[in-house]
Amino acid sequence: MGKENEKVVVLDFWASPYAMRTKIALREKGVEFETQQEDLWSKSELLLKSNPVHKKVPVLIHGGKPVSESLIQVQYIDETWTDAASFLPSDPQARANARFWADFAEKTISFQGGRKIWGNNKGEEQEKGKKEFLDSLKVLEAELGDKPYFGGETFDYVDIALVPFYSWFYSLEKCGDFSVEAECPKIVAWGKRCVERDSVAASLPESEKVYQQVLKLRQIFGVE
Amino acid sequence: MGKENEKVVVLDFWASPYAMRTKIALREKGVEFETQQEDLWSKSELLLKSNPVHKKVPVLIHGGKPVSESLIQVQYIDETWTDAASFLPSDPQARANARFWADFAEKTISFQGGRKIWGNNKGEEQEKGKKEFLDSLKVLEAELGDKPYFGGETFDYVDIALVPFYSWFYSLEKCGDFSVEAECPKIVAWGKRCVERDSVAASLPESEKVYQQVLKLRQIFGVE
Numbered sequence: 001m002g003k004e005n006e007k008v009v010v011l012d013f014w015a016s017p018y019a020m021r022t023k024i025a026l027r028e029k030g031v032e033f034e035t036q037q038e039d040l041w042s043k044s045e046l047l048l049k050s051n052p053v054h055k056k057v058p059v060l061i062h063g064g065k066p067v068s069e070s071l072i073q074v075q076y077i078d079e080t081w082t083d084a085a086s087f088l089p090s091d092p093q094a095r096a097n098a099r100f101w102a103d104f105a106e107k108t109i110s111f112q113g114g115r116k117i118w119g120n121n122k123g124e125e126q127e128k129g130k131k132e133f134l135d136s137l138k139v140l141e142a143e144l145g146d147k148p149y150f151g152g153e154t155f156d157y158v159d160i161a162l163v164p165f166y167s168w169f170y171s172l173e174k175c176g177d178f179s180v181e182a183e184c185p186k187i188v189a190w191g192k193r194c195v196e197r198d199s200v201a202a203s204l205p206e207s208e209k210v211y212q213q214v215l216k217l218r219q220i221f222g223v224e
Numbered sequence: 225m226g227k228e229n230e231k232v233v234v235l236d237f238w239a240s241p242y243a244m245r246t247k248i249a250l251r252e253k254g255v256e257f258e259t260q261q262e263d264l265w266s267k268s269e270l271l272l273k274s275n276p277v278h279k280k281v282p283v284l285i286h287g288g289k290p291v292s293e294s295l296i297q298v299q300y301i302d303e304t305w306t307d308a309a310s311f312l313p314s315d316p317q318a319r320a321n322a323r324f325w326a327d328f329a330e331k332t333i334s335f336q337g338g339r340k341i342w343g344n345n346k347g348e349e350q351e352k353g354k355k356e357f358l359d360s361l362k363v364l365e366a367e368l369g370d371k372p373y374f375g376g377e378t379f380d381y382v383d384i385a386l387v388p389f390y391s392w393f394y395s396l397e398k399c400g401d402f403s404v405e406a407e408c409p410k411i412v413a414w415g416k417r418c419v420e421r422d423s424v425a426a427s428l429p430e431s432e433k434v435y436q437q438v439l440k441l442r443q444i445f446g447v448e
Contacts, residue, residue, distance in 0.1 A: 067320045100291075
């Protein structure tokens with residue numbers, strides 16, 4: 001039995017944008033996998049043992065061996081299941097460009113970045129969070145331009161890195177009282193296009209469900 | 225003329241650990257290149273044009289086309305000059321492991337992390353910076369174990385990512401009044417081993433020269 005046929009498990013939390021990346025990548029490659037939902041306030045022994053450094057979801061366990069960090073998992077998936085199209089172009093310059101934008105998305109459009117919006121009441125901190133979020137999204141929108149995907153005609157590495165955060169836009173809009181579509185119409189059109197893919201549709205939760213989770217988080221963190 | 229023979233320029237600042245990575249990678253591959261030193265307080269038009277998003281050194285310009293972000297540059301170099309040995313192992317699991325530790329080094333042993341030590345006078349903030357730095361270095365030391373390099377017998381991607389910071393250890397020790405060797409003897413032995421390589425020796429400045437630069441930075445930022 002080849003390595004690519006061994007059992008795949010994702011230690012998951014359904015609302016984690018990082019875990020969504022991993023699930024999208026597996027689905028794009030047509031890999032069968034199980035998910036094991038984690039309680040982030042009481043993490044499983046398996047999670048703590050599999051990712052002892054960061055202790056975070058997602059963990060991809062393949063043939064009993066763990067891989068941590070979502071973008072590293074996406075590259076691992078790409079390099080392990082090579083029958084389906086690669087997420088990265090073959091030209092080194094184009095690969096570097098894709099890695100640059102995935103890295104930019106990772107550094108700017110993050111759970112922690114979004115938290116400056118949903119984790120604060122209206123006021124200066126939240127306005128700062130909104131500005132940072134929209135400024136970064138506009139840089140990404142300029143890179144997207146009129147292409148259907150960041151990968152051009154192909155849904156690729158950058159699309160996988162960024163699209164999970166699309167499922168959080170509604171929550172950010174509700175908490176921050178603004179419209180992403182009014183500011184970044186091409187990004188929202190791109191998000192809608194991505195969600196038409198089976199891999200994305202199966203991996204992204206409903207916006208309303210994320211919002212209910214965000215309201216719970218706001219209670220836990222004492223916002224409002 | 226093949227792509228690999230086109231002109232290579234590094235927009236550089238000699239004391240930047242990130243730029244050191246790029247120079248080490250080029251030298252490991254035996255690539256001839258020019259450096260162009262940048263004044264970080266008055267950046268060149270070429271730097272601003274080549275890296276408009278981050279506006280940071282290093283930028284690797286190959287055949288007139290820029291690549292930004294040092295770890296992306298190291299991967300670009302690895303994928304462009306393929307005659308010399310790869311910096312990454314061929315097995316996907318081992319590649320993911322190398323990427324994990326390079327990412328850990330990137331997130332924890334950074335210029336900004338070091339700045340908590342050299343950018344503060346003695347006191348609580350500096351002690352916090354020292355603790356974070358040494359805690360992270362100890363995690364890396366445990367991963368290194370008794371291997372000569374992070375890549376095992378081979379000087380590889382993780383070694384390239386981390387070794388530039390070795391040239392800053394002396395400055396951190398002088399500013400923070402501690403000994404890295406007393407806390408992490410295997411990491412210091414590894415650093416000495418790396419510096420025996422021509423690629424590293426040619427890319428890392430003298431510790432005393434870095435320290436003089438740090439003293440200038442402390443003046444600029446109003447420390448002491």
